[in-house]
Amino acid sequence: MRTVAPVTTVRSPLAGETARFDVITVGAGAPLSPDMQLLRRGRWFGALPAEIQSLVIERSVTRSYRKGARIIHEGAPVRGLFALLDGRVHVVRRVGESDEALIHVGEPGFWFGEHGMLSGRVSIASVVATSNVQTLLLPVTEFQRIVADDPRYFPSFAALLFERYATVFRYASEARAVPAEDWLWTRLQDLASIRRNDARIQGPIDITVSQAELATMVGVSRQTLCMLLGRLQERGRIAVGYKKIRVL
Numbered sequence: 001m002r003t004v005a006p007v008t009t010v011r012s013p014l015a016g017e018t019a020r021f022d023v024i025t026v027g028a029g030a031p032l033s034p035d036m037q038l039l040r041r042g043r044w045f046g047a048l049p050a051e052i053q054s055l056v057i058e059r060s061v062t063r064s065y066r067k068g069a070r071i072i073h074e075g076a077p078v079r080g081l082f083a084l085l086d087g088r089v090h091v092v093r094r095v096g097e098s099d100e101a102l103i104h105v106g107e108p109g110f111w112f113g114e115h116g117m118l119s120g121r122v123s124i125a126s127v128v129a130t131s132n133v134q135t136l137l138l139p140v141t142e143f144q145r146i147v148a149d150d151p152r153y154f155p156s157f158a159a160l161l162f163e164r165y166a167t168v169f170r171y172a173s174e175a176r177a178v179p180a181e182d183w184l185w186t187r188l189q190d191l192a193s194i195r196r197n198d199a200r201i202q203g204p205i206d207i208t209v210s211q212a213e214l215a216t217m218v219g220v221s222r223q224t225l226c227m228l229l230g231r232l233q234e235r236g237r238i239a240v241g242y243k244k245i246r247v248l
Contacts, residue, residue, distance in 0.1 A: 035085050035136070042109045043197040044160050045083070052146075052156055059142035065129040072127040078116025080139040081157075084108055087133025088208065093125040100126070102216040105191070105209050109198030114160045117143055175219075184218050184228050188238065192247035204248045206241075214245070 036057070039045045045053065062085070065071055072078060074094055084106050091104040091112065103125060106112065116123045117140055147154045167190060174186060191207045199205075209217075215225040229245070232238045239246040 038085065038109055038199075039083060039136075041198075041200040042111070043200060044111060044163070046200060048156055052153055055146050055153075056138055057136075059146065060136045060138045062134060063137050064134045065132070067129055067131050069129045070126055071129060071133075071135065072113055072116075072123050072125070074124065074126040075122050078113050078123050078140065080113060080137050080143060081111065081117050082113045082127070082138075083136040084110040084112070085134045085136055087129060087131045089133060090128045090130050090213075091125050092128060102213060104194070104217075105130075105207075105213060107195060107198065107208060110194070111160060111198075114157070114164070118158060118161055180218070180220055180224065181228050181231055184214075184220075184225070185232060185237065187214075187218055188232075188245065188247050204246055206244045206246050208244050210243045 040053070045056075048056075065087075071082065071089065074092075086108055089106040089110070089112070090102055091106060092100040092102055095101045106127070112127055113123075115121075117138075143157070147157070170186075175183065178186070188207070191209065192205050195205055195207060196202065211222060211225055211229070215222050218225065220228070229238065229240050233240055237248060239248065
């Protein structure tokens with residue numbers, strides 16, 4: 001499925017980034033690479049027509065980032081659509097002059113950068129590598145070539161943005177209108193739903209998130225979060241582990 005030409009690795013001007021200019025081609029009848037298996041398990045990419053999947057892979061490059069690197073900078077032009085192949089990222093947005101709010105914790109199979117790529121506007125959030133990560137990047141210019149050659153492909157890419165919009169709209173209506181325990185449960189369900197969609201997993205699923213990260217996402221103190229998690233665990237909704245929570 002995947003043929004990689006000799007790799008040229010260069011150090012990018014962006015801090016923490018290493019670009020691996022892998023030439024990825026799709027060969028009929030060849031076994032699926034682990035990366036392709038990962039991406040095809042995801043609900044969005046897995047539901048794309050085969051010809052669009054092939055175009056995305058053929059016109060993408062892989063890029064590696066060190067822990068702490070900003071893959072996407074809020075307020076800067078987006079370079080394309082990313083898929084997280086390995087590692088972990090935080091999606092954050094500035095609040096006030098210096099603080100940042102944690103919006104999402106991304107794991108392998110997570111796609112990001114779609115808003116800027118589709119709208120042509122600057123990024124509305126930053127994406128930060130919280131471990132060494134590897135990504136697949138479809139550059140904006142290659143996306144534009146794909147939809148210019150066949151405009152019928154555009155709705156397939158827009159579907160990813162529409163799915164995220166529905167989630168954000170619900171957050172806006174529920175964030176301050178429901179008790180803290182219900183809001184925490186909503187966020188855990190959504191994290192679990194995104195993870196299930198990215199990995200196409202049914203049933204209970206582990207979310208790799210620390211209690212400090214989760215407290216930031218929900219907007220409560222660590223002590224309050226610990227109490228709320230205890231209540232949800234007593235009700236049989238979750239199982240709390242070390243830096244992970246299993247949503248049942």
